[in-house]
Amino acid sequence: MTERADVEAVNVAFYHAFESGDLDAMTELWIDDGETLCVHPGALPVRGTAAINRSWALIMANTPYIQFFLTDVEVSLLGDVASVTCTENVLTADETSDDGSFNGAKAVATNVMVRTAAGWRLWIHHASPVLSDPNHED
Amino acid sequence: MTERADVEAVNVAFYHAFESGDLDAMTELWIDDGETLCVHPGALPVRGTAAINRSWALIMANTPYIQFFLTDVEVSLLGDVASVTCTENVLTADETSDDGSFNGAKAVATNVMVRTAAGWRLWIHHASPVLSDPNHED
Numbered sequence: 001m002t003e004r005a006d007v008e009a010v011n012v013a014f015y016h017a018f019e020s021g022d023l024d025a026m027t028e029l030w031i032d033d034g035e036t037l038c039v040h041p042g043a044l045p046v047r048g049t050a051a052i053n054r055s056w057a058l059i060m061a062n063t064p065y066i067q068f069f070l071t072d073v074e075v076s077l078l079g080d081v082a083s084v085t086c087t088e089n090v091l092t093a094d095e096t097s098d099d100g101s102f103n104g105a106k107a108v109a110t111n112v113m114v115r116t117a118a119g120w121r122l123w124i125h126h127a128s129p130v131l132s133d134p135n136h137e138d
Numbered sequence: 139m140t141e142r143a144d145v146e147a148v149n150v151a152f153y154h155a156f157e158s159g160d161l162d163a164m165t166e167l168w169i170d171d172g173e174t175l176c177v178h179p180g181a182l183p184v185r186g187t188a189a190i191n192r193s194w195a196l197i198m199a200n201t202p203y204i205q206f207f208l209t210d211v212e213v214s215l216l217g218d219v220a221s222v223t224c225t226e227n228v229l230t231a232d233e234t235s236d237d238g239s240f241n242g243a244k245a246v247a248t249n250v251m252v253r254t255a256a257g258w259r260l261w262i263h264h265a266s267p268v269l270s271d272p273n274h275e276d
Contacts, residue, residue, distance in 0.1 A: 035214035037223055039246055042269030045223050047212060074185060076173035076261075078252060081219045083262060085175055085183050108177055110264045112250060114216060123214075124221060126248045128266025131180030 004075045007082040010120045011075075011111055015068045015088075021060040027053050031114060031121045039126040041107045065093040065102075080115040081123075088127065106130040142213045145220040148258045149213075149249055153206045153226075159198040165191050169252060169259045177264040179245045203231040203240075218253040219261075226265065244268040 010029065017025035030036055030049050038052040039045050046055045069089040076083045088107040112124035148167065155163035168174055168187050176190040177183050184193045207227040214221045226245040250262035 035212075035216075037212075037214065037221065037248065039223075039248065039264075039266060042267065043246075044225065044268060045210070045212075045246055045248075047223070072183070074173075074175075074183075076175065078173075078261065079218065081216070081252075083175065083250070085177075085185070087182065108181075108183055108264075110175065110177065110183075110248065110262060112221070112262070114219075123216065124248060124250070126177075126246075126264045126266065128177060128264065129180065129269065130182060131267065 003077060003082075007075050007077070007084060007113060007120050008073065010113060010122070011070075011073070011084040011086070014111065014122065014125075015070065018056075018060070019066055019068060021063070023053070023057055023060060026056050026060075029122050031116060031123055033123075036122070037124045037126070039128070041127045041129045063092065063094065065091075067091045082113045082115075082120060084111045084113070085109070086111075087130070141215060141220075145213050145215070145222060145251060145258050146211065148251060148260070149208075149211070149222040149224070152249065152260065152263075153208065156194075156198070157204055157206060159201070161191070161195055161198060164194050164198075167260050169254060169261055171261075174260070175262045175264070177266070179243075179265045179267045201230065201232065203229075205229045220251045220253075220258060222249045222251070223247070224249075225268070 014029050032049045034048045036049045046052050071087045073086040086109055088109050090105045091102045093102050107127045107129050109127040113120040114123045152167050170187045172186045174187045184190050208224045211224040224247055226247050228243045229240045231240050245265045245267050247265040251258040252261045
């Protein structure tokens, strides 16, 4: 149970780094590798930690406000690898939003982590928009 | 290099099973576990191999024709776990299609496999629609 809690804590730290626009914290959560993978919702894959860091810097610079409410958080452990699946219920505001106005969206994320000497670190983040009726799995 | 080729061959077998509507072949490609994960494009996660098999049965029953052209196939190895990322360029036809008419779409997939005595088997499949300009990573 402690391992699952550790994995879930890293997952929470990941969303907290994004919410607070903390690129250093985000960078520390990833293994530094050329084969890491990040798929932002609706986008093509970004491969390698250096490119992933640049993608986060760009996203954070263009996201004045973002807040995540995670639901359906499920942890799966397989030796030295763990995955967390969750539904990201997202509130955002950008420069085009009226005062006090927010955009809501829903995405599904798979976050795959590996065990390192420093703790669990991200290897893969794949987020995708939820387009279908939630009561109808195609 | 042989390991990467083995992993890529299982990835090809996965899409072949889907294209040929072969549910038995698809089922054999997954580890039988309650914590496997499958995200179909735009959908919420399906968790556990039994539920995943049911989802494939439903999709195959409703897909008279589907063909995948995979591009940007990238294999990443991490001990007993491997991931394949690829762009799925998809051609489909369904009962609403005119004769000789196809629908085209593009998705990005992350396929995470684990090493078993029987070879590499799927643990996670996460596919997501590509919505953004391919030249603009957000």
